[in-house]
Amino acid sequence: MIGEISHFLSLSAVVILSLILIFNFFFFFGKIHPNQLSLSIRLFNQACWLVFISFAMYVYLAINDDFSIAYIASHSNSQLPIFYKISSIWSAHEGSMFLWTVFLTAWSIFFINSLDDSHFLKKTTLLMVSLIILGFLLFLLLTSNPFERVLPFGAIEGADINPVLQDPALAIHPPMLYLGYVGFVISFSYITAYLFHGNFELEWEKDIKNWSLVAWIFLTIGIALGSWWAYYELGWGGYWFWDPVENVALMPWLAATAFMHSLYASSKSSVLKTWTMFLGILIFALSLFGAFIVRSGIIDSVHSFANDPQRGLYLLIFSGLITLLALGVFAYRIPSLNASKFVVSGSKESFLSMNNILMVTSIFSIFLGVTYPLIIEAINGEKVSIGPPYYNTIFTPLVLITAIFIMASVDSLWQRSKPIKSYVYKTFFPVILSILFTYFVWHITETFSILSYIGIFSGSLILFTYLLRVLNNFFYKKFINKGSAVAHIGLGLLFLAVSLNSILSYEKNLNLAPGESIFVNESIKEFSFDDIKVLKASNHDVISVEVSLLQDGKNIFLNPQKRKYATRGQITTESSIYTSILKDTYLTIGDQLENGSWTFALKINYFIKWIWFSASLMVMGMLITIFKKIAT
Amino acid sequence: MLQARKNRLWKFFIILFMSAGGILLILFSLNSKLDLFFTPSEMLKADIKPGYRIKLGGMVKSGSIIRDGTKIKFIATDFVKEVPVIFDGIPPDLFKEDSGVVVLGYFLDGMFEAEEIFAKHDENYMPPELSIEAAEI
Numbered sequence: 001m002i003g004e005i006s007h008f009l010s011l012s013a014v015v016i017l018s019l020i021l022i023f024n025f026f027f028f029f030g031k032i033h034p035n036q037l038s039l040s041i042r043l044f045n046q047a048c049w050l051v052f053i054s055f056a057m058y059v060y061l062a063i064n065d066d067f068s069i070a071y072i073a074s075h076s077n078s079q080l081p082i083f084y085k086i087s088s089i090w091s092a093h094e095g096s097m098f099l100w101t102v103f104l105t106a107w108s109i110f111f112i113n114s115l116d117d118s119h120f121l122k123k124t125t126l127l128m129v130s131l132i133i134l135g136f137l138l139f140l141l142l143t144s145n146p147f148e149r150v151l152p153f154g155a156i157e158g159a160d161i162n163p164v165l166q167d168p169a170l171a172i173h174p175p176m177l178y179l180g181y182v183g184f185v186i187s188f189s190y191i192t193a194y195l196f197h198g199n200f201e202l203e204w205e206k207d208i209k210n211w212s213l214v215a216w217i218f219l220t221i222g223i224a225l226g227s228w229w230a231y232y233e234l235g236w237g238g239y240w241f242w243d244p245v246e247n248v249a250l251m252p253w254l255a256a257t258a259f260m261h262s263l264y265a266s267s268k269s270s271v272l273k274t275w276t277m278f279l280g281i282l283i284f285a286l287s288l289f290g291a292f293i294v295r296s297g298i299i300d301s302v303h304s305f306a307n308d309p310q311r312g313l314y315l316l317i318f319s320g321l322i323t324l325l326a327l328g329v330f331a332y333r334i335p336s337l338n339a340s341k342f343v344v345s346g347s348k349e350s351f352l353s354m355n356n357i358l359m360v361t362s363i364f365s366i367f368l369g370v371t372y373p374l375i376i377e378a379i380n381g382e383k384v385s386i387g388p389p390y391y392n393t394i395f396t397p398l399v400l401i402t403a404i405f406i407m408a409s410v411d412s413l414w415q416r417s418k419p420i421k422s423y424v425y426k427t428f429f430p431v432i433l434s435i436l437f438t439y440f441v442w443h444i445t446e447t448f449s450i451l452s453y454i455g456i457f458s459g460s461l462i463l464f465t466y467l468l469r470v471l472n473n474f475f476y477k478k479f480i481n482k483g484s485a486v487a488h489i490g491l492g493l494l495f496l497a498v499s500l501n502s503i504l505s506y507e508k509n510l511n512l513a514p515g516e517s518i519f520v521n522e523s524i525k526e527f528s529f530d531d532i533k534v535l536k537a538s539n540h541d542v543i544s545v546e547v548s549l550l551q552d553g554k555n556i557f558l559n560p561q562k563r564k565y566a567t568r569g570q571i572t573t574e575s576s577i578y579t580s581i582l583k584d585t586y587l588t589i590g591d592q593l594e595n596g597s598w599t600f601a602l603k604i605n606y607f608i609k610w611i612w613f614s615a616s617l618m619v620m621g622m623l624i625t626i627f628k629k630i631a632t
Numbered sequence: 633m634l635q636a637r638k639n640r641l642w643k644f645f646i647i648l649f650m651s652a653g654g655i656l657l658i659l660f661s662l663n664s665k666l667d668l669f670f671t672p673s674e675m676l677k678a679d680i681k682p683g684y685r686i687k688l689g690g691m692v693k694s695g696s697i698i699r700d701g702t703k704i705k706f707i708a709t710d711f712v713k714e715v716p717v718i719f720d721g722i723p724p725d726l727f728k729e730d731s732g733v734v735v736l737g738y739f740l741d742g743m744f745e746a747e748e749i750f751a752k753h754d755e756n757y758m759p760p761e762l763s764i765e766a767a768e769i
Contacts (some may be wrong), residue, residue, distance in 0.1 A: 235725070365658055372662055383669030385687055387736075390665035394658065509702035509721050571725045590722035593699050601722040 002057050003069050007147035009054035010137060016047040017134040024127055037123050041112065044126055048109040051137070055102045058146065062089050068154025071095055071146045077160040077567060079539050087171035088161040093295060093311075094146035096174055100291070101136045103175075104182040108133060111186045111211060120202065124193035132185055135318045143311045160567040163540070169229040177222030181252065181287040183215025187259070188284035188326065191277050195329040200337060205267040208280070212263070213626050216256045217619050223249050224615040235573035235588045237507070237603040239611055242391045244299045247366045248290030254366075255283040258359035265352045269415050272353060274337045279356075281326045286363070288319030298374065346417025351409030358402050365394045396451045399495055403458035406488060407431075407465045429468055434460040445503055452499040459495030462488055483628060487621025490614040497610035504583075504606035509590075513597040520602065526550035529598070540565045545589050545598070547576075558587045560600075584608050667736060673713040680739050688715065688744055689734040697729060708733060708744070715739075719746040 020043050027036050062085050067073040075095070076088040089095040108129040115122045140146070164170075187208045194204045226249075227239045240246060259279040266276045293299055296312025343349045369386045376384050411426045412418060437460045438453055466489045473480040508520055510527065517528030531546040543562040548555060561574040578585040583606045590599030669687045670678065680686060690708035698705045704719045717735055727733060727749055737746040 361654065368658060368662065372666070383687075384666045385669060386662065386666045390661060393661050393665065507721075511701040573725050588722065590702075591699065593701075599699075599702050599722055 006057035013047040013050040073155040077158040094144040121193045128189035173225040180219025184283040187280040191280040192326045252286040285323040348412040403461045430464040433464045455499030462492030483625030490617030493614035497607040510600040671710040672715045717744040
């Protein structure tokens, strides 16, 4: 019964949203009625609340194990803790689409109600978000209905959540990511509304600035959590695989980062306005593209949901129309938008726009990498895939140029250029220090890979530039933009950590019998397979292995496991990780051989935790920026 | 022609030239960095140069997995042709007999040396080409 009510509430939301659009459409031709806006807002709020209540009921159903609902029956189980019963909702397509729609609704209702009733864009923005929410609700109900019942008799027990998804990081990863993805619906709708409105004397940046910054934070946390989860849970020991689905999350992130930078420039000195608007539209368009790639099953990936051409077609048409609408208005208004000032070369804006161009270039390269296999297959039926080597070669030069422009932009001025001489003076120390550092790395590792060394140099260039600034600020009280400094130190560290990780990390496959112990290398003098136990846990059997290592003169105990889950018969590998400041010692067990010995994969991952640390620095920098803005 | 217009034309050509160069570089990079995907029959038919990295997708033939220390040998099949594969390392959890597998590596003297084994996070996964062929059989 509750399932039907929940279903019905979602349907009512569809009806109300359609009503808003229809009656506003008719009013468009007639006179503007005084109550038109307040009625629209009221209806809109009601529709949003219907969606929320419907979702709350669905959560209630999941908690109470209503296995007569097909989706819950196939993704949850009565033995699961409540936390995972709830997170099982977004463990597959239908439920995660529901969550996506709920977040879309939540952002929209908050934003619309934060605008004054007299705000010149309130009505048009409201209509835009109503249209988008309606589109996704219809997609949910028509092609991927989470409310479907198994009639007449429901399942007695659920099929259980996929065990690799039964993990706190993964329970939080999709909500964070979706909050980021759909958060940009605000900049998208608002900018489109602004373009529709056509009075370009009025300010638009400040209304959406903080909203976009918050969405960026969610997106960053979402991506970082996903990568962290993949590292410790999947047992592959990597943090980023250039998988199509990772790429479609990276594209909106890059666009959002570019957007924030140019938003900063355009609100400081009213340049780059047109460009900023374009980026604001692009972010959400890329999110929609991502949804299409993941949910149509058009590309094979570890994340992709089941193949369903109908869903893909719907999403393609819907996101195509929405994007076309926004870009169409944009193109129509370009002639009247061109009034903004020119960028002075050598000024801060010019460096910001250079980095913007680089970010768009990276987006384009990723886009090409994602779609190229599809294009090739459509043309001559050949199957190809594009892996890390492509992205590494494309990104390394971009990273270097980005680093150089970041370094130059730190000391530049708004709207004015500075004499070249002053740059030479300011950049001398960072450049020298980076060269020394890169040489130092080469000296101790004695391995060479041109790409990684470019990465190390670029990372340290950014890092030293900002560290020197911080010192300057500390001793001479020179001005420093704290948020920006923290975020960029994060970026420098990220480049460094990724590059150092790629040259220093190594991996050894071992084969030992219980009780045996061997010499691995100079760093790991002893690897002993102490014990193996078979245990029983609530919903799985565990093979638990105890290993002790003598690493760098220290004794380390590791406890990797293999689990076999009862309901799905699925086997998962639980890695065991020992973390020190410089490196992670990462161990997984493989299989048992006929002679009773076991295989192990031992990975030494250098600087890997620094990757997530640098992501959190970026988030922190952004938080500082937001709070500073609220405070002033 | 007006000077301003001439300047604009120049700028236009410079931008056009640079973006064309950029796109060419990307395409060049794409061509040398992509991995072609084959089924065993396609791979044996195609003339693959040694040292050319490719992806091979098939099913793991039942009873064909042989473990020797950390090395694994198995036969990838598409129910028509078979290719022996050798891999040093630990395969993913979903690697097992009679299920789909995709390997990345080099084909040398009748033996596929895999650098990496991919298996999907779905126990019922089969490479799309094979599911069509399997349905026909």
